[in-house]
Amino acid sequence: MFPTPIEKRSRGAQITYQALVPFALIMWLLPLLAVALFSMRPLADFTNGNYWGVPSSFEFFTNYGKVFFESDMPRYMLNSVLITVPTVIGAVALSCMTGFALGIYRFRGNLLIFFMFIAGNFVPFQILMVPVRDLTVSAGLYDTKLGLVLFHIAFQTGFCTLFMRNFIRALPYELIEAARVEGVAEWRIFWYVVLPLMKPAIAALSVLIFTFIWNDYFWAIVLTQGPDAQPVTAGITSFNSQFVAQYHLMSAGSIVAALPPVAMFFLMQRHFIAGLTLGAVK
Amino acid sequence: MTTAHSDLSWVRRNRMTLTPLLFLLPGVLFFMVYVIIPIGQSFNISLYEWDGLGEATYVGLENYRELTGDRAFEISLWNNVKWLALYLLAIPAGLLIALFLNQTITGIRLYKSLFFFPFVLSQVVVGLVFSWFYLPNVGLFDIITGWFGIDVRGGILGNPNTATYGIIAAGLWPQTAYCMILYLTGLNAVDPEQIEAGRLDGAKGWRMLWHVILPQLKPATFIAFVVTIIGALRSFDLISIMTNGGPFGSTRVLSFYMFEKALSEYGFRMGYGSAIAVVLFLIMLVFIGYFLWSMYQDEKAARR
Numbered sequence: 001m002f003p004t005p006i007e008k009r010s011r012g013a014q015i016t017y018q019a020l021v022p023f024a025l026i027m028w029l030l031p032l033l034a035v036a037l038f039s040m041r042p043l044a045d046f047t048n049g050n051y052w053g054v055p056s057s058f059e060f061f062t063n064y065g066k067v068f069f070e071s072d073m074p075r076y077m078l079n080s081v082l083i084t085v086p087t088v089i090g091a092v093a094l095s096c097m098t099g100f101a102l103g104i105y106r107f108r109g110n111l112l113i114f115f116m117f118i119a120g121n122f123v124p125f126q127i128l129m130v131p132v133r134d135l136t137v138s139a140g141l142y143d144t145k146l147g148l149v150l151f152h153i154a155f156q157t158g159f160c161t162l163f164m165r166n167f168i169r170a171l172p173y174e175l176i177e178a179a180r181v182e183g184v185a186e187w188r189i190f191w192y193v194v195l196p197l198m199k200p201a202i203a204a205l206s207v208l209i210f211t212f213i214w215n216d217y218f219w220a221i222v223l224t225q226g227p228d229a230q231p232v233t234a235g236i237t238s239f240n241s242q243f244v245a246q247y248h249l250m251s252a253g254s255i256v257a258a259l260p261p262v263a264m265f266f267l268m269q270r271h272f273i274a275g276l277t278l279g280a281v282k
Numbered sequence: 283m284t285t286a287h288s289d290l291s292w293v294r295r296n297r298m299t300l301t302p303l304l305f306l307l308p309g310v311l312f313f314m315v316y317v318i319i320p321i322g323q324s325f326n327i328s329l330y331e332w333d334g335l336g337e338a339t340y341v342g343l344e345n346y347r348e349l350t351g352d353r354a355f356e357i358s359l360w361n362n363v364k365w366l367a368l369y370l371l372a373i374p375a376g377l378l379i380a381l382f383l384n385q386t387i388t389g390i391r392l393y394k395s396l397f398f399f400p401f402v403l404s405q406v407v408v409g410l411v412f413s414w415f416y417l418p419n420v421g422l423f424d425i426i427t428g429w430f431g432i433d434v435r436g437g438i439l440g441n442p443n444t445a446t447y448g449i450i451a452a453g454l455w456p457q458t459a460y461c462m463i464l465y466l467t468g469l470n471a472v473d474p475e476q477i478e479a480g481r482l483d484g485a486k487g488w489r490m491l492w493h494v495i496l497p498q499l500k501p502a503t504f505i506a507f508v509v510t511i512i513g514a515l516r517s518f519d520l521i522s523i524m525t526n527g528g529p530f531g532s533t534r535v536l537s538f539y540m541f542e543k544a545l546s547e548y549g550f551r552m553g554y555g556s557a558i559a560v561v562l563f564l565i566m567l568v569f570i571g572y573f574l575w576s577m578y579q580d581e582k583a584a585r586r
Binding site: 005006007014017018021022024025028029030031032034035038049051052094095097098100101102104105107110111113115116117118119120122123124125126127128129130131132133134135150151153154155157158161185186187190211214215216217218221222233236237240247250251254257258261262264265266269273276277 | 297298299301302303305306308309310312313315316317318319320321323324327334382383385386387390393395396397398399400402403404405406407410411412414415420422425455460463464467468502505508512515516518519522523536537540541544545552555556558559560562563566569570573574577578581
């Protein structure tokens with residue numbers, strides 16, 4: 001059932017298809033469109049039961065203004081940034097190194113270490129929860145951004161290593177051999193030969209890890225509490241209990257919380273998809 | 283002077299061993315401390331009764347014995363099975379949308395990214411969006427089903443018979459988007475000559491899909507399988523946000539029940555929680571084992 005290219009079909013089929021795609025899209029995004037609509041309504045609409053009719057007034061700026069200026073939302077957002085960005089840098093840096101070691105060198109245990117990273121990347125979080133929380137508490141890092149960052153770096157190194165190692169494997173090995181013949185030191189090969197070639201992989205991973213970490217909820221509630229360190233995914237629940245049943249503000253809050261990874265995706269789409277579909281095409 | 287010189291040459295002689303070792307060290311160390319060792323520790327803690335603060339008492343396999351008679355554990359396990367089975371629907375659904383969108387019309391790139399968009403949202407936001415979508419009486423879902431005369435008592439999420447399915451449907455939304463993008467990329471790489479050859483041989487419809495297209499999409503299908511199964515067993519955020527395990531504990535899954543037992547107001551039973559986590563881990567291990575095995579086969583084939 002591989003569809004015939006639409007340009008080879010009849011004019012009628014083409015027009016039907018062109019109408020069908022936007023319609024399907026609207027159905028697909030319906031829950032989201034509903035929330036976007038909620039976030040522009042005044043409170044009065046909800047108390048009057050006007051959930052789906054025409055908004056009685058357009059309150060976009062009031063609602064989003066409230067989210068930004070009358071709640072803890074900006075603090076949570078800042079926490080998210082301060083957790084996500086260091087994690088991305090840390091995990092990408094570590095995995096450039098591990099990926100280089102596993103992708104270039106042949107030694108006993110190479111595949112074993114590689115598979116350890118992959119397997120660890122798949123384990124359920126719950127098997128790590130009690131010991132990691134314990135470790136974080138005893139290191140005095142409970143309810144700090146650093147505690148969360150350290151764990152995220154460690155865990156994401158698993159996935160990043162898988163990614164980087166496979167990417168490096170696909171590079172032309174002759175380049176490295178040529179450099180060795182020239183007598184270039186190994187660390188210089190990493191820095192001057194391999195690293196520049198890894199730029200697309202680094203870009204793809206950064207965008208992907210940014211999204212993963214920004215959207216993390218489980219570790220946020222296990223390792224932090226309160227607005228000092230909690231990222232926005234965890235903060236949104238306290239935000240919602242502050243504005244309980246005020247759907248216009250809750251919707252605006254969720255949209256704000258979701259925005260950074262969405263923006264990241266639309267700006268860096270090519271890298272993002274390259275990262276996600278790694279290995280999907282040989 | 284001579285020792286310094288021989289030191290240097292020792293480093294030089296062994297640089298092919300030392301370099302990878304040094305490059306691996308920080309990453310492996312981090313991963314050991316935060317991932318590998320905790321797995322062992324969890325196994326150990328599951329043999330104790332421990333509140334997380336005081337003295338831990340060794341109880342042997344008592345926690346596991348308690349699990350066998352725990353009704354809530356049974357419900358959670360059963361819900362995990364439902365999650366696994368239904369979550370896999372994301373794969374054919376994603377393929378279907380990918381086939382639908384695999385055309386060239388103006389703006390198709392934008393359409394593709396908008397279809398993919400739910401995957402970028404955090405599960406927390408997806409959970410909130412869907413819990414409002416499902417609101418009884420005023421939610422869009424209830425209104426639309428109302429047109430067809432269907433009325434779920436207490437709303438989808440308020441009814442113990444439907445709540446889990448409601449949450450799984452919410453989870454399928456981003457997961458289908460993910461599978462779709464995997465297949466769209468896969469379809470880009472499909473060899474047009476083979477399709478042409480298939481057409482000449484009279485392959486049409488399902489036969490074309492099954493015999494010509496799907497074999498070429500195998501790598502995409504494999505990844506879709508891996509991420510969907512992992513995603514199904516990791517489900518936590520949606521449950522926590524949409525129902526918090528309710529109504530009457532009917533939407534708990536192992537990952538959520540474990541959290542409840544170990545960290546929430548239901549008590550700090552670290553040992554019991556760890557026992558639940560171990561069970562979840564062992565279930566996952568079956569799949570991890572399979573994934574690693576098939577990756578190992580690929581590795582062996584690709585040895586240079």
